[in-house]
Amino acid sequence: MELKNIRKFMIVFGSVVMVLVMTAFFSASNLNRATSLTIDLIGLQEVNQASINIAATLDEERISIGQYQLSGDEDLLSRIEIAQADYDKNWDVIVENLGTVQAQAVADLEGARATYRGMLDELILEYQSNPNDNRSGEILRDAINYYLQNVNPRFNSLVEPQLEELARLTEIERANVQRNSFVAQTVLVLSVVVGIASVVVVLSALIFSTRLMNSMTSIIDATNAISRGDLDVPIDVTQGGEIGEMAQAIERMRTSLKAAIERLRR
Known part of the structure; x- marks a missing residue:
């Protein structure tokens, strides 16, 4: 995302x-x-x-x-x-x-x-x-x-x-009785639709924020490990978009550093 x-x-x-x-x-x-x-x-x-x-x-x-x-x-x-x-x-x-x-x-x-x-x-x-x-x-x-x-x-x-x-x-007043009935029904429908939309938006935001926090935590843990010289900590990020691209870039950097160190050891 x-x-x-x-x-x-x-x-x-x-x-x-x-x-x-x-x-x-x-x-x-x-x-x-x-x-x-x-x-x-x-x-x-x-x-x-x-x-x-x-x-x-x-x-x-x-x-x-x-x-x-x-x-x-x-x-x-x-x-x-x-x-x-x-x-x-x-x-x-x-x-x-x-x-x-x-x-x-x-x-x-x-x-x-x-x-x-x-x-x-x-x-x-x-x-x-x-x-x-x-x-x-x-x-x-x-x-x-x-x-x-x-x-x-x-x-x-x-x-x-x-x-x-x-x-x-x-x-x-007689004309308003019919109009008010229609208005009441319309407001009820709008309230239900808006309520459902609110729940969907809140749940979507919650899911997205949870995934984002998990991805950022994984990236931070991996970068901290790399900074300490530990190149065996993988980045567990399956999220797409900018976060996924950043995770892949760090993962490539980790892999490259690990390969370079292996070559130097030989």
Whole structure:
């Protein structure tokens, strides 16, 4: 085996390491994209569910306040309070997810909601104070108009783009499921191939280094013996390449020296 094979081993080993690094980078990049998409989907799904709940609570609140203005049933006030508490809880979810990216739209809707809620509180107080006049009916009409003209449009303009984005990302996620499956299989195959290649390279390097050390030890022992005048120590090297050629040259030198000494003795 020639010494230049060391360079080949280094090139092969470097290539294996590069493939490992590229595989790890590709896997990490794919994982980061999948994680980012999953986080976005979770946030949008939370917004979607919260918006559905808010729409239901707004309907419940509006229906209950209308019935209260007509009947004065105190049980309806409890339904209104529950609806408003549910609204606040779900609104916190929307603020958590959209409070930064849609700060102005969130602030506008909060202001409109506060105004609308204040009108409902005024209606309840007016009805409790003067249940027989029409003032509470006028407040209810104004509150419903304000809701339809200000609260509902702002709410829709805030959540509808998020629902469209949710649908878009859901489609991407569905496409990614198939792609990620292929990527996982590819990475698995590459990992197995790279692992096998690594074992082969390491074993080959180990075998070559062992043979090289044995050959060098034999050559060193022979040259030390020759330097001491002992010409009967053979060089036991079967390796080819530069090491083999050097061993053969020393062996020829040993043989020549031994023959010359024999001639001088005669």
